[in-house]
Amino acid sequence: MKKIYVFLLFSLWICELQAQNKYWIVFKDKHPAFTSNLTNPFLSTKLLFTDIPVDKPYIDSLQNKGITPIVISKWLNAVSAFLDERQVKQAQQFSFVQELVPINRNLIISSAPGADFKPEYYSTVLSQIGAEAFVLKNLSGKGVKVGVIDVGFYGVTANKSLRHLITGNKIADIKDFVNPQKRDHFTDLETNSDYHGNEVLQMIAGFEPEKKLQYGLATNATFYLARTDHGTRETRSEEDNWIAAMEHMDSLGVRLINTSLGYALGFTDSKENYKPVEMDGKTSMISRATQIATEEKGMLIIVSAGNEGDDPNWKIVSTPADAEAVLSVGSTKAKSKDKISYSSIGPEFLSYLKPNVTCFSPSGTSFSAPVITGFAACLMEAAPELTNKQLKHIIEKSGHLYPYGNNYVGYGVPNAAKALQLLKDSTLTLNKITTIRQKGTVFNLAMENDKVERAVVFHKKNQHFVLKQELLGVTKGKLSFKRHSEETKTTIDLGNEIIEVFWEE
Structure with missing residues (x-):
């Protein structure tokens, strides 16, 4: 009977734990005695809001409701804690709480x-x-x-x-x-x-x-x-x-x-x-x-x-x-x-x-x-x-x-x-760059360097977003490819040179 009782207690504890989710409890402010120093001209070192500790009375108020802080973050002005549905509602009712943020699990x-x-x-x-x-x-x-x-x-x-x-x-x-x-x-x-x-x-x-x-x-x-x-x-x-x-x-x-x-x-x-x-x-x-x-x-x-x-x-x-x-x-x-x-x-x-x-x-x-x-x-x-x-x-x-x-x-x-x-000298441009303005839907490039055997081509919708990348071979000294329907720019990596193609209508 004792073993069954212990097992039931353990099972109840597991169920209770699974019913809880972890949240950040974010506070609205910090104690005025500290925040007043943010603008104190007599401090030799500038004090930042993120340097000030989380207000202890806020933590005490949570603990009085059975909420146990796990991590206390002065940067985020928040604490993490496991909360059941009842505690979520209690935490939301505190006037000093700004928001509850679920903590990602995976x-x-x-x-x-x-x-x-x-x-x-x-x-x-x-x-x-x-x-x-x-x-x-x-x-x-x-x-x-x-x-x-x-x-x-x-x-x-x-x-x-x-x-x-x-x-x-x-x-x-x-x-x-x-x-x-x-x-x-x-x-x-x-x-x-x-x-x-x-x-x-x-x-x-x-x-x-x-x-x-x-x-x-x-x-x-x-x-x-x-x-x-x-x-x-x-x-x-x-x-x-x-x-x-x-x-x-x-x-x-x-x-x-x-x-x-x-x-x-x-x-x-x-x-x-x-x-x-x-x-x-x-x-x-x-x-x-x-x-x-x-x-x-x-x-x-x-x-x-x-x-x-x-x-x-x-x-x-x-x-x-x-x-x-x-x-x-x-x-x-x-x-x-x-x-x-x-x-x-x-x-x-x-x-x-x-x-x-x-x-x-x-x-x-x-x-x-x-x-x-x-x-x-x-x-x-x-x-x-x-x-x-x-x-x-x-x-x-x-x-x-x-x-x-x-x-x-x-x-x-x-x-x-x-x-x-x-x-x-951080202003230096160290990559060899060529820009080309191109019309139509086909790009052909005669290769001056016969040692280049292939090129990586990034077909782009805009400045950054790639529609497709291709590893293309150079055939008889020529690199050729077709423009995609949404393509406005293309980056061609030749290994020793970068070519940026700007497509024109």
């Missing part, structure tokens, strides 16, 4: 479905981005603080390519926001996804001296790690933990963050799902937080674009890759540099370009973003005075398609040598 790890992580492939991407230019300048991210927000870091201490981070005390901080009591971060496996952060870190900073094989560029950076999600053990994501991790890293002086996590499809209840139209850089709380990180805290957030390119029901970038301020990274093929099919594209309705840049990755955009994070760390070492926005612009401008980016591959693959030149 985590997406930006690794290609079914693809195995094969680090030996990644010497290819270092060649693609011209990493030798950084090596020749002895740039390795020294003195740069890099944050990595991921699912878990199981196996870091056993990873030969990361041994130098352990022996050199290059991991300055690690915090588990899912299981705060956890102390064994590298050898305690909770889910199969816990390997993911280890692999991401390898692509930022990995180097295997015995094989003389380099995987990442930031081999001398200092790292701050955060586990923010359960991984595949449960479908429930912890978007609020992600925001808490970012605020924590800001408090430690981190100015460069890599994350290969994204959020797209949401609650089981379809009424609370994210919709593609909400990938607008301002709807999701996580995108709002990245905007604060960039605009107010001076951080550069580098995010995997996502792997929904083949999903007919989604296709576009997930959040926070949709945020205007972040540097979203997609995936290309190694030689031709056109988009790999799985790589998510930027939505047509955005007024700005997503993804921002791309690079080779056979295993998902999870492993494109960390390559560019290492790239950014080298630039920060070379020019520590750069602002986050200047750094982002230089990375974009070093892309092989700049200034004719598109929503498939952004500004293309960044190049280390070009980026170093742009550090000296």
